[in-house]
Amino acid sequence: MAGRLAGKVAVVTAAGQGxxxxxxxxxxxxxxxxxxxxxxxGKLQGIGAAxxxxxxxxxxxxxxxxxxxxxxxxxxxxxxxFVFHGTVLETSQxxxxxxxxxxxxxxHRTIRAFLPxxxxxxxGSIINIASGASSVRGIPNRYVYGTTKAAVIGLTKxxxxxxxxxxxxxxxxxxxxIQSPSLDERIAAQAAASGQSLDAVRQNFVDRQPMGRLGxxxxxxxxxxxxxxxxxxxTTGQIHLADGGFAL
Numbered sequence: 392m393a394g395r396l397a398g399k400v401a402v403v404t405a406a407g408q409g410x411x412x413x414x415x416x417x418x419x420x421x422x423x424x425x426x427x428x429x430x431x432x433g434k435l436q437g438i439g440a441a442x443x444x445x446x447x448x449x450x451x452x453x454x455x456x457x458x459x460x461x462x463x464x465x466x467x468x469x470x471x472x473f474v475f476h477g478t479v480l481e482t483s484q485x486x487x488x489x490x491x492x493x494x495x496x497x498x499h500r501t502i503r504a505f506l507p508x509x510x511x512x513x514x515g516s517i518i519n520i521a522s523g524a525s526s527v528r529g530i531p532n533r534y535v536y537g538t539t540k541a542a543v544i545g546l547t548k549x550x551x552x553x554x555x556x557x558x559x560x561x562x563x564x565x566x567x568x569i570q571s572p573s574l575d576e577r578i579a580a581q582a583a584a585s586g587q588s589l590d591a592v593r594q595n596f597v598d599r600q601p602m603g604r605l606g607x608x609x610x611x612x613x614x615x616x617x618x619x620x621x622x623x624x625x626t627t628g629q630i631h632l633a634d635g636g637f638a639l
Contacts, residue, residue, distance in 0.1 A: 395620045397422035401466035402457070404448050404501060407434025409571030410520060411470035413608030414615040415441055421616055426461050448497035454504040463508030466619040468518045469498040474536050474577060482535045494539035498546060506559070513558040518618050519547045521563040523634040544630055551628030560627035562618050567634030568596050569606045601636030
C-alpha cells in the first residue's frame with residue numbers, strides 16, 4: 392500500500408537508530424516528506440529522501456527553531472527516550488531529573504513547538520512512544536522509566552482531550568522489548584554488572600516476552616504509519632500495544 396502518507400509532512404525525533412529510524416524510513420517509503428532529527432546527526436545518514444537535522448530534544452529553543460524551519464507539519468513523532476535500570480533506591484535525583492527531562496519534557500517541548508501550526512490548518516497527528524512498562528504494567532527495576540512512560544500516556548491523553556474538536560489526534564505506542572542498538576547497550580551493561588554472559592542476559596529479555604521473541608523496530612514503524620495516516624482518523628487518545636503479548 393505505497394503512498395499511504397503521500398502529501399504529509401512529518402517530523403521524527405531520535406530518528407538515528409532503533410524505533411525512531413524505523414518510523415522515519417517507513418514514512419519515507421509511504422510517501423511522506425520527512426524531517427528526521429537526532430542529537431547525533433551522523434546517525435541520520437541513509438534515511439531515504441528525508442531532510443536530516445540535529446535536534447537536542449532537551450532544548451525548547453532547538454524545538455522552536457526546527458518548527459520555524461519546517462513550517463506546519465501533519466505528523467509529529469516523539470521517539471526520544473532513555474531506559475534507566477533500578478528501583479527507587481538506586482535512582483538518584485539526577486537520574487530522576489534526566490529521565491523525566493528526556494522521556495517526558497522533550498515531548499512537551501516539541502508539542503508546544505509544532506501544535507500551533509497543526510491548529511492553524513485544523514489537522515495533525517501526534518504519536519508519542521511510551522512503553523508497556525508504564526501504567527500498563529509494572530516491571531521490576533524500571534522505577535523511573537516506568538514512571539516516565541506512564542506520564543507520556545497521561546500527556547498523550549491530555550493533548551487528545553484538549554484538541555479533539557480542532558482536528559488534532561494524539562496517540563501513544565507502547566512497545567514491548569524491541570531489538571535495537573539501545574537494547575544491545577543495556578544488555579552489555581547488565582552483563583558486566585551481573586557477571587552473566589551476554590547470551591544469558593539477552594535470553595532473560597526474550598523469556599519475558601510471551602511470544603517468545605523480541606520485537607523489531609520495523610513492526611513499530613508499521614503501527615506508526617497507521618497512526619500517521621488518514622486510516623486512523625477516528626482514533627485518538629489511545630495506547631496502542633505492540634508488545635508480543637507482554638501486557639497479557
